Amino acid sequence: MQKESLSSKKGILLVNLGSPRSTAVNDVKEYLDEFLMDERVIDYRWIFRALLVQGIILKTRPAKSAEAYKTVWTDEGSPLIFITERIQKKLQKIVDVPVEIGMRYAQPSIETGIQKLVDQGVSEIVLFPLYPQYAMSTTETVIEKAEEVRKKKFPEVKINYIQPFYNRDIYINCLAESIKEKLPENFDALQFSYHGVPERHIYKTDPSKTCKIDEANCINSQVDTHNAYCYRHQCYKTTEAVIAKMGLPKEKTIVSFQSRLGKDKWIEPYTDETLETIPKKGVKNLAIVCPAFVSDCLETLEEISVEGKEQFQHAGGENFHYIPCLNDEDRWIEVVKILCEEKLNDFYLV
């Protein structure tokens, strides 16, 4: 144990995706510009990304997205932001180091979060990307951004990153208990709808270059070098572990991927297509949960709870039961605390 580590002050930064400042079309446009110009989200060469994002997407999408945001916005603002703030406040009550939040896109930024910690004398930060599963567009982009900010503005600060936790027992138990508590008495199927990613992202992050995005590779295999970075694998493994914990048969569950954007092939099966076909296969009463998100947001409250419900009922489905994310549930805050404390202790091991 180094003396310096013991005397330096530690802190926690919780990082989530971020939301527009308001539902005004210009604010949504500014947010989408920063988000979609991230090379780990739309991974084309800069010139092609700029042509697609600024030349096409930003011409029409901001107005449409602003309307969607209006349906989930509350007096407290964006659900994603105020829920992350609630997690921060609850965590702050049970840990003895400062806790701040930062968003990958828009405000409060990662830089703002680090600055707030530094202003409190912190020089060693545990940064928690609030994504259970690894992807270029989740954990990787958060770490890249934080390192860029650290090197430029806070070279004296050390950051320890919490890795994806989709396979941690404490998280699986917490998610399983949370879902179990919210399940309706009668349901024909429980659907796990994860945010999608383009297939290309899975190929790009596979160090072994062996994943064929099929059942043998992503679903039935165990964690290995390729799966350490395979988002699709990690989503299936999350589901497998949760349903085993819940004692739910596999036949009663569905896995799907939502929120496609653009013309590329995204990982399948697609949530919207699934919702339109399952009623004809006898699923009339559906429960649905979105475990790629730890906090409710536009993609869960609007795309699933509102649009998804309409798609399902239009196709002949009857009862659609949306199961909220972990949000600021006490059992989840306990998990966040344990994961942060493990990394806080790592500083002593250097």
Ligand SMILES: C=CC1=C(C)c2cc3[nH]c(cc4nc(cc5[nH]c(cc1n2)c(C)c5CCC(=O)O)C(CCC(=O)O)=C4C)c(C)c3C=C
């Ligand atoms: C949970 C993990 C997420 C992954 C993986 C992800 C990938 C990804 N997203 C887009 C495009 C959009 N996503 C949008 C909203 C959004 N995405 C996530 C999370 C993941 N995205 C969240 C939590 C949210 C909601 C934010 C909020 O304010 O509530 C949007 C904006 C809304 C819209 O216009 O539909 C876009 C666009 C891509 C292209 C991508 C992977 C390449």
Ligand SMILES: [Fe+2]
């Ligand atoms: Fe997204």
Ligand SMILES: [Fe+2]
């Ligand atoms: Fe895979």
